[in-house]
Amino acid sequence: MxxxxxxxxxxxxxxxxxxxxxxxxxxxxxxxxxxxVDDSEPTINPENVGDHPDFGDPGVEQVGENEYVVHVVAVQFAYFPGEIEVPADSTVTFKLTSEDVIHSFSVVGTNANTMIIPGEIASVTVEADEPGEYGIVCSEYCGSGHHDMEGKLTVVP
Ligand code: CUA
CATH class of the missing domain: 1.20.5 (Single alpha-helices involved in coiled-coils or other helix-helix interfaces)
Known part of the structure; x- marks a missing residue:
């Protein structure tokens, strides 16, 4: 018992x-x-990125005298747009989102580096002072083509 x-x-x-x-x-x-998840960050439906007012037609937009906002969509295995051109001595804010998996956006030679998470809009600002070509790479493993995922930032004099 x-x-x-x-x-x-x-x-x-x-x-x-x-x-x-x-x-x-x-x-x-x-x-x-x-x-x-930072609740203050704006969100986006990753399945409807094409319908989004800013990400539906991504690219460079001038928002101030020396200020630019660049919307970029990341997908396996490219950025849209892949080639970005801004004038020298400008402040460039990248707004980033992904349509599929987690990517990242790193501007080589600068401290700009952020993760891009589907459903979220990441933001990173670069002081584009020096003219030149800067590589953009994905440093977050995102699949078989990860190492080919790259873009280019051209700062024109
Ligand atoms: Cu996209 Cu790695």
Whole structure:
């Protein structure tokens, strides 16, 4: 009779532990997921990027005397537009989104580097002072063509 009671106790205790572990894993990862998403960032439906007022026709847009906004759509395995041209001595803000998987956008030779997550609009600003050609690369593994995913930023004098 006593042994039976102990068995019941340990059976119950192990169930509590198992449920506890599951809750920890579930809520732990949910908590992490929420922490990674900045709620203040605008969102976008990755399946309707083409209908978006800014991303439907991505490219360079002048927003101030020396200020430009460039909308860029990332897909496996290219950026649209792939070649971006801005004048020297300008401030360029890239607005980025992905239609498929996680990519990144890194302007070689600058500290501009951001992840591009489907459903989110990432933003990164570059001071385009020096004329020249700057490579744009994807530094987030996104599939078989990842290493071919690149673009070009040309800062014209
Ligand atoms: Cu896109 Cu790697």
């Amino acid at each position: 006593n042994i039976h009671t102990y068995e019941k106790f340990w059976l119950g205790a192990s169930m509590v532990l198992i449920v506890g572990f599951i809750l920890t894993i579930t809520y732990g990862s949910v908590g992490l997921g929420i922490a990674m």
